[in-house]
Amino acid sequence: MRHRSWRRKAASAVAAFLVAAGLAAAPSSPAQAAVACEVTYQKTWDSGGGFGANITIRNIGDPLTGWTLTWTFAGNQRVTNMWNASHTQSAATVTATNAPYNGNLATGASVTVGFNGTYSGTNTNPTSFALNGVTCNGQQQQQALVVTPTSVAVPEGGTATFSVRLQAQPSANVTVTTTAGSGDSNLTVSAGATLTFTPSNWNTAQNVTLAAAEDADNANGARAFTVASSGLTSVTVNATEADNDSTQAQALVVTPTAVSVPEGSTAIYSVRLAAQPSGNVTVTSTAGTGDNDITVSSGASLTFTASNWNTAQNVTLAAAQDSDQANGTRPVTVAATGLTSVTVTATEIDDEAPANSYLTEFTTQYNKIKASASGYFSPEGIPYHSVETLLVEAPDHGHETTSEAFSYWLWLEAMYGRITENWAPFNNAWSVMEQYIIPSAAGQPGGQTTYNPNDPADYAPEFNQPSQYPAPLSSTVTAGQDPLANELQSTYGNRTMYAMHWLLDVDDVYGYGTGRTGAECGDNTQRVTYINTYQRGPQESVWETVPHPSCDTGRFGQSGGGGYPPLFVQGSTAGQWRYTAAPDADARAVQAAYWALTWATEQGNQSQISATVAKAAKMGDFLRYAMYDKYFKNPGCTSPSCPAGTGKSSSAYLLNWYFAWGGDIQNQWSWRIGSSHNHGGYQNPLAAWALSPAGPSALRPLSPTAGADWQQSLTRQVQFYTWLQSDEGAIAGGATNSWDGAYAAPPAGTPTFFGMAYDVDPVYHDPPSNQWFGFQAWGVQRLAELYYVTGNAQAKAVLDKWVAWALSETTLGSGSSYQIPNEMTWSGAPSASFSDPDGTPGPNPNLHVSVRNYTTDVGVAAALARTLIYYAAKEGNTTLGTQARTTAKGLLDRLLLLKDSRGVAVPETRADYNRFDDVWSSSNQQGLYIPSGYSGTMPNGDVIQPGSTFLSIRSFYEDDPDWPKVQEYLDGGEAPTFTYHRFWAQADFAMALADYGTFFPNG
Known part of the structure; x- marks a missing residue:
């Protein structure tokens, strides 16, 4: 389902254009503070119909506690969106008013406002x-040195760089020198000690390279370097040696540290050591004072040796059946001689009935999901994508997991806290998420200290077929500026990204963790490994992917140490790392945190989750990368040479399909990219509202411009739903700023949304990305929550039409019989292009949808029910609100009749499993494509070469207990039928039960 991309980093130039306004001062009123100001107007891009500009205001009068800036355009220019201020426009006159966070302007202080416009x-x-x-008086931009970053880590025996440019165009050449100060003499300037900037290259970043000599100590020395130029204020860069001689300290690694034990059942946590011991280590688990129903049933004493120290061993806790309705707790101490002990907090999950039957069923479903016997969680406490292992869809194995599953787990535990007032599982879910699927600082080698926001990535086009890969890199296509990196570094003190990577091989089925030392990839885990799959354009389905490690050291893949990168990018080799975030999952985690905060506050328990909510706010800060074009190009880009963005001009303020970051293991270069493609089903206006100034302050991101960004995003997302709504009511595909993935010109007459072209199936085509009804239910459910929380009138208008359409396509039969839409067919397009920042798109009488077939899919049915529940809860007893409530209840009642020992499931016939042994064919461009000249092996020895198939590089599938059914199909038999228990679907069904039972306690 998800397409991902990596790009090798190299230098490129970004130019800016500065215009200063020369003006005369007017006297201020004697009854007010004396106002005096200087303004710099800097045009940042101009495509001939669209443009962007930055306006810097410097207060040279008395301090201001609020400000309004006005100006009048000479022509028909119109501001379409603005950041760091709100705006209105009447004819040619624009009024910009301070944002909530920048209204106070001290004497001598400055603030910069940016905007995009049309003309x-x-x-x-x-x-x-x-x-x-x-x-105001005009002022030319002041000259200064711009140095990024000002703190770097230099690996011992390696190098690291920082960049230097000038802030304004000089009248003559400027020489900049970098000299070493006192400190660790192992740290030296190896290149770029003297740089020359001219009136033509002043804004092109040039690199200074620092080197760290090898030594025998274990210290991380430091040294200050002074960047200076005659007449300018110098800048200090603090360099730290990243020593490679130290050994990891011994410690107990326990996961998770809070477990829920269903009454009458068991739960597990895992234990391993952090480093190899010199002799055997005995680890004990001892139950302390608390609920005596909770006991250690196995694993009370574990032995770790020099060979198995890194293999997780399980401790099983049991909860005896009792007759009370309390959720008792008991601490369990995990200890070993000479090591710091770890406390695991165990909570009994009571199974006595709560207030009504739907809440009772929630508890039953929750207990099934959390019971260790059900198999939803790994020994580390990680939710698998599914209980079953033989499953190919977005993940290519059931015991992989996704950031999607983690976000649903967090949401499930928020709902559990809502019902029980026990918030320990919610906090634990985020802790496990942070430990395993949010890459740590160590897991981002070099910490992106070499990342240059003025040159975020080299350009590589996307292609329509996998057989057109590997893609060439180009240093002649200019990427725009990344406006977030410096702000985030200033806020959090480093360049480390805080976002979930989308895919984990939890059981290390592929074997990328086998024999890993952790020195290169930042951890010692031999089971849970970061992997990736999709890399080769919109036609690459899961059946045509080559799985590869996110940290590629060259141990596997192409013979000779090339690794997997040569499959995807020309001239690229191993020795690099990269992660990719799925923005819908990160936004869902924020959405779950909002509800946890809401429900805990209602209980007076908000202090129990304050630390976790703060982490969600931080995730929301970094999630803004989802707003940006892949190469930070401006809206309306129709050729690779289109204007590059500056400031926030390249932001679409929507949630795109992915953002990614990475670098080389030696920290010679690093990069970040966004995505040019925006899908209607990925939007989350409830999360945008929660992160904006209108949301709860506890969820407000710390960066100064984040609140305004999310406020703008909220408006833009609701407009996007409206612009994409078909005549029947369903939400169409999306819009792209990079047609064909290569900034091509879209077909003539294609309508646009703020410059981006309408795309019926953005991102992927096999199968078409907007044929699945699940994207309808997911996306509109978030809109329904926004409507429930805020009463947003535009959201209601979209929901009224969508709910009526969805109800007309849903059938409730007798017993457990029901059907909902499955796959859809689209025709037409939005009626008109739209770019009014304050307006509402009109209707689309020529944009149509038809339902091609129907399904009983458990997860999608649950998501539909939740959409209808929130809509009905807000609408009350209106005709459509009553119909929505009745249909939601009908779906839940029928799903409850499909219960089994693990949850709720229905049989699925998988005709697509005939693609296991597809051989690539040039005639139909289907099958696994391996380019000529590439030859290598997977970790288990499976050969990767032209002619390989999905199955031949995943031969482990033939050992799966369910494989005979697939083999019979491949041999000419009937398509096999499976019954799957997907984690997200089971969690969504549980939450639908709790939603209904809470909103409608009388049934």
């Missing part, structure tokens, strides 16, 4: 600005 004819810069009604 026709001549785009003349405005020549007069007024601050709080007082005309």
Whole structure:
């Protein structure tokens, strides 16, 4: 389902254009603070119909506690969106008012406002600005050194770089020198000690390279370097040697440290050592004072040796059946001689009935999911994608997992806290998420200290067929500026990204963790490994992927140490790492945190989850990368040479399909990219609202511009739903800023959304990305929550039409019989292009949808029910609200009749499993494509070469207990039928029960 991309980093230039306004001052009113100001207007891009600009206001008068800037365009320019201020426009006059976080402007302080706009004819810069009604004097931009970053880690025996440029265009050449100060003499300047900037290259970043000599100590020395130029303020860069001689300290690694034990059942946690011991280590688990129903039933004493120290061993806790309705707790101490002990908090999950039958069923379903016997969780406490292992869809194995599963787990535990007032499982879910699927600082070698926001990545086009890969890199296509990196570093003190990678091989089925030492990839885990699959354009289905490790050291893949990168990018080799975030999952985690905060606050328990909520706010801060074009190009890009973005001009303020980051293991280079493709089903306006100034303050991201970004995103997302709504009511595909993945020109007449072209199936085509009804239920459920929380009128208008359509396509039969839409067919397009930042898109009478077939899919039915529940809860007893409530109840009642020992499931016939042994064919461009000249092996010895198949590089599937059914099909028999228990589907069904039981306690 998800397409991902990596790009090797190299240098490129980003140019800016500066225009200063020369103006005269006017006297201020004597009854107010004396207002005096200087304004710099800097046009950042201009495509001939669209443009962007930054306006810097410097207060040279009395301190201000609020400000309003006005100016008048000379032509028909219109501002479409603005950041760091809110705006209105009347004819040619624009009024910009401070954001909540930048209204206080001290004497001498400055603030920069950025915007995108449209025009026709001549785009003349405005020549007069007024601050709080007082005309400002113009000022040329002040000269300064721009150094990024100012703190670098230099690996011992390696190098690291920082970049230097000038802030403004000089009138003559400027020489910049970097000299070493006192400190660790192993740290030296190896290149770039003297740099020259000219009036033509002043804004092109140049690199200074620092080196760290090998030594025998275990210290991480430091040294200050001074970057200086005559007449300018110098900048200090603090360099730290990253020593490679130290050994990891011994410790107990226990996961998770909070477990829920269903009454009458068991739960597990795992134990391993952090480092190889010199002799045997005995680890004991001892139950302390608390609920005596909870006991250690196995694993009370474990032995770790020099050979098995890194293999997780399980401790099983049991909860005896009792007659009370309490959820008792008991601490369990995990200890070993000479090591710091770890406390595991165990909570009994009571199975006595709560308030009504739907809440009772929630508890029953929750207990099934959490019971160790059900098999939803790994020994580490990680939710698998599914209980069953033979499953190929977005993940290519059932015991992989996704950031999607983690986000549903967090949401499930928030719902559990809502019902029980026990918030320990919610906190634990985030802790496990942080430990395993949010890459640690160590897991991002070098910490992206070499990342240059003015040159975020080299360009490589996407292609429509996997057989067109590997893609060439180009250093001639200019990427835009990344406006978030420096702000995030200033806020959090480092360059480390805080986002979930989308895919884990939990059981290390592929074997990328086998024999790993951890020195190169930041951990010692031999089971849970970061992997990736999709890399080769929209036609690459899961059946045509080559799985590969996210940290590629060259141990596997191409013979000779090339690894897997040569399959995807020309000239790329192993020795690099990369992670990819799925924004819908990160946004769902924020959504879950919002509800946890809401429900805990209602209980007076918000302090119990304050630390976790703060982490969700941090995730929301970094999630803003999902708003940006892949190469930070401006909206409306129709050729690789289109204008590169500056400031926030390249933001679509939507949630795109992915963002990614990485670098080389030696920290010579690093990169970040967004995605140019935006899908209607990925939007999350409830999360945008929660992260905006209108949401709860506890969820507010710390970066100064984040709140305004999310406020803008909220408006833009709701407009996107409206623009994509078909005449029947369903939400169409999306929009792209990079047609064909290569910034091509879309077909003539294609309608646009803020410059991005309508795309019926953005991102992937096999199968088409908007034929699955699940994206309808997922995306609109979030809109329904926004409507429930805020009463947003535009959201209601979309929901009224969508709910009526969804109800008309849903059938409730007798007994457990029901059907909902499955696959859809689309025709037509939105009626008109739209770019009004404050407006509402009109109807689309020529955009149509038809349902091609129907399904009983458990997860999608649950998501549909939840959408209808939130809509009905807000609508009350209106005709459509009553119908929505009745249909939601009908779906839940029928699903409850399909219960089994692990949850709720229905049989699925998998005709697509005939693709296990597809051989690539040039005639139909289907099958696993391996380019000529590539030859290598998977970790288990499976050969990767032209002619390989999905199965031949995954021969482990033939040992799966369910494989005979597939083999019979491949031999000419009937398509096999499976009954799957997907984690997200089981969790969503549980939450639908709790939603209904809470909103409608009388049934």
